[in-house]
Amino acid sequence: MMNHSDQGSTEQRILVGLSKISLALKSQSWQDAGQHGVSPTQAQILSLLQAKGDEGMRLAAVAEGLAVTPATASDAVRVLDEKGLVQKMRSPQDGRAITITLTPKGQKLAAQTSCWSDLLLDAVGELSELEQTVFLRGLIKMIRKLQEAGQIPISKMCVTCRFFQPNRYPGSDQPHHCDLVDAPFGDRNLHLECSEQIEAAVDRTTLDKSVKKK
Numbered sequence: 548m549m550n551h552s553d554q555g556s557t558e559q560r561i562l563v564g565l566s567k568i569s570l571a572l573k574s575q576s577w578q579d580a581g582q583h584g585v586s587p588t589q590a591q592i593l594s595l596l597q598a599k600g601d602e603g604m605r606l607a608a609v610a611e612g613l614a615v616t617p618a619t620a621s622d623a624v625r626v627l628d629e630k631g632l633v634q635k636m637r638s639p640q641d642g643r644a645i646t647i648t649l650t651p652k653g654q655k656l657a658a659q660t661s662c663w664s665d666l667l668l669d670a671v672g673e674l675s676e677l678e679q680t681v682f683l684r685g686l687i688k689m690i691r692k693l694q695e696a697g698q699i700p701i702s703k704m705c706v707t708c709r710f711f712q713p714n715r716y717p718g719s720d721q722p723h724h725c726d727l728v729d730a731p732f733g734d735r736n737l738h739l740e741c742s743e744q745i746e747a748a749v750d751r752t753t754l755d756k757s758v759k760k761k
């Protein structure tokens with residue numbers, strides 16, 4: 548009778564799991580998004596705006612919805628604007644505020660690309676907060692290893708940022724500090740792609756052994 552250890556190491560099982568998830572990432576709708584020249588972040592913005600309809604969203608709300616910095620959201624919205632997929636208008640309620648909505652071309656593309664991101668977000672939503680935090684930390688370590696091996700492009704992550712101070716507040720729910728915005732933050736808010744990142748001289752991928760919830 549086969550026992551659990553006969554089925555390979557945990558490392559191998561994680562690899563099998565990752566390959567199954569990669570199948571979802573290679574699905575037709577993901578390829579559709581790539582073929583239309585939009586990145587995953589841009590496709591997620593289209594999906595967010597689609598849900599808001601004519602009401603549209605302000606840039607700060609888009610950044611919050613994607614858990615990215617306003618600068619990263621601004622870059623993505625600028626590209627979508629240049630592609631004619633979104634438009635910026637003055638808010639009817641507040642003439643000083645800018646609201647972002649989909650153009651007819653953007654609505655069409657959003658309908659084609661929204662299913663994959665919704666599906667994947669639903670799947671990630673199945674994880675508890677703690678599971679998501681541990682998963683994010685694990686992904687960051689794997690990404691760094693693959694970057695060091697030259698297998699994937701360098702991305703602008705907190706762990707390699709000059710402004711990042713890991714564990715400045717040990718024992719806190721928000722142990723890290725971003726010198727750029729002068730604010731503490733927790734593991735759940737570690738960035739994988741921050742447009743304001745400046746590469747640090749030292750790599751701080753290994754943060755600490757404890758994983759905080761926030």
Ligand code: SF4
Nearest residue numbers: 705708711725741744
């Ligand atoms: S530490 Fe660097 S990468 Fe992280 S949020 Fe601050 S500026 Fe962006």
